[in-house]
Amino acid sequence: MKLKLALVGSRAFGAQVFETLRKEEGIEFTSVTAPAIDDRLAVAAQAAGVPLHILENPRFVPEQAIAEGTDLILAAHTHARVSDEALARSRLGGIGYHPSLLPRHRGIAAVEWTILEGDPIAGGSIYHLADGWDAGAIAAQDWCFVEKGESARELWERALAPIGLALLTKVVHYARLEGHLPAFQQDQRFATRAPMIRKSVVLTEEVATNTTSLVVSIVGADRHGIVSALSEQAQLFGANWAASRMARLAGQFAGMVHFEVPRANADGLATALRTLASSGLQVVVAKSDDTSLPNALRGVELELVGDDRRGIVSGLTRILAERGVSIENIHTEIVRGGVTGKQIFKIGAHLLVPAEISVEELRQELGTLASELMVDIALGERQAADPAGSAAA
Numbered sequence: 083m084k085l086k087l088a089l090v091g092s093r094a095f096g097a098q099v100f101e102t103l104r105k106e107e108g109i110e111f112t113s114v115t116a117p118a119i120d121d122r123l124a125v126a127a128q129a130a131g132v133p134l135h136i137l138e139n140p141r142f143v144p145e146q147a148i149a150e151g152t153d154l155i156l157a158a159h160t161h162a163r164v165s166d167e168a169l170a171r172s173r174l175g176g177i178g179y180h181p182s183l184l185p186r187h188r189g190i191a192a193v194e195w196t197i198l199e200g201d202p203i204a205g206g207s208i209y210h211l212a213d214g215w216d217a218g219a220i221a222a223q224d225w226c227f228v229e230k231g232e233s234a235r236e237l238w239e240r241a242l243a244p245i246g247l248a249l250l251t252k253v254v255h256y257a258r259l260e261g262h263l264p265a266f267q268q269d270q271r272f273a274t275r276a277p278m279i280r281k282s283v284v285l286t287e288e289v290a291t292n293t294t295s296l297v298v299s300i301v302g303a304d305r306h307g308i309v310s311a312l313s314e315q316a317q318l319f320g321a322n323w324a325a326s327r328m329a330r331l332a333g334q335f336a337g338m339v340h341f342e343v344p345r346a347n348a349d350g351l352a353t354a355l356r357t358l359a360s361s362g363l364q365v366v367v368a369k370s371d372d373t374s375l376p377n378a379l380r381g382v383e384l385e386l387v388g389d390d391r392r393g394i395v396s397g398l399t400r401i402l403a404e405r406g407v408s409i410e411n412i413h414t415e416i417v418r419g420g421v422t423g424k425q426i427f428k429i430g431a432h433l434l435v436p437a438e439i440s441v442e443e444l445r446q447e448l449g450t451l452a453s454e455l456m457v458d459i460a461l462g463e464r465q466a467a468d469p470a471g472s473a474a475a
Contacts, residue, residue: 084108085258088148088172089123090115091158095243096123099158099250104130106251108258112149117162143168154257156250157211161190164211174263176211177221177253179246181238182276184209184223185268188216189276189458193234193242204228204237206245208253210265215275215388215456219265222249275449277458294348295370296321296341298355302363304335311358312339319351320344327413379434381410382441384448386429388457390416394427397451398459405444408434427457 085108089100096116100123103109114127115135127134135147145167148155155164155176169176182192183205189195196204205225212218226241257263300308309328316323321343328337343351352367359365386398395414402409412431435444445461452459 084110086110086112086153088113088152088155090143091123091160092117092121093159095159097126100126112152115147177208180207180216181242185273187276192276193238195276197234208249219267221253221264275452277460293342294345297368298339299366300337300363304330308335315354319347382433382435384431385460390427406436410434
């Protein structure tokens, strides 16, 4: 009896898993899903004549990507989440390979965090695709020593990729012979996070400009033409539309715009923008000639992603306030997760951090919060904007 597999993956590791398993007795591939037509896995699938699905959304595997009659879905080097509808098409569900000894180092950068944490032992896990971040039951695990001075790439190529290939092959054969999958629940006491790592960049030198910044806030009943009216006034006074945040909230238009305008035209533009109040909008204009960061502060970008729950914003802002970190701007949203349809909460923020606090110190403090709330938090120093790169509105 053949075991019919659907493979979701990418790059060299995905292609290696495909080429290895399709040569095994009793194994048949019903479909392959890859992020791009020129991906190594996609090329291998086309050469073998296996039905290929290219993802429209690189983060989400839809139902139609998995062929009817599939026995098991394999995830090999993919960050796309397999939807519940796709999993339902597979008799045994799905399994994936994670290059850590789960529940340690759950997340997108497991190998990097193994090196950063100085772990003497690494390993790989085959886990069931299920709720949470790499939180499904374990089907198989193996381990290896980490060599002194080894990089993440070297550890992956020397040991973790071969472990993954061997473990996937082992579990696939077990499923074919036994008709089910091993399943051992992860011990949540030892769970740690491995969020994406942002490398610091060098802040560019501030360039003196002959412009004034106007920050405009607008609130009013939503209707056509509000943004166009702002843009027209900016163009009349030779202003650049530097940045903006706009949304429709409870039937109201709410927005903030940062204009960079020649100093001689700043007062004229401010007056013209305030006249928009006659059309029923609430308009506030603030002017500033100094848009550079004080020497005692530096810009840092923050990203947070995790299952929606109470306490994320309050926990984050409490730690930032205790360290004297200001929030320059923040954007939050709730989206539907790809695997279970759960609500995923996202934060994107620009922070102003005191110079005496290193990004690494802040990262460690926020890492504790991330572990408590089971979210991913990434930090990186922000590169200053290039004034010559703005486009006229």
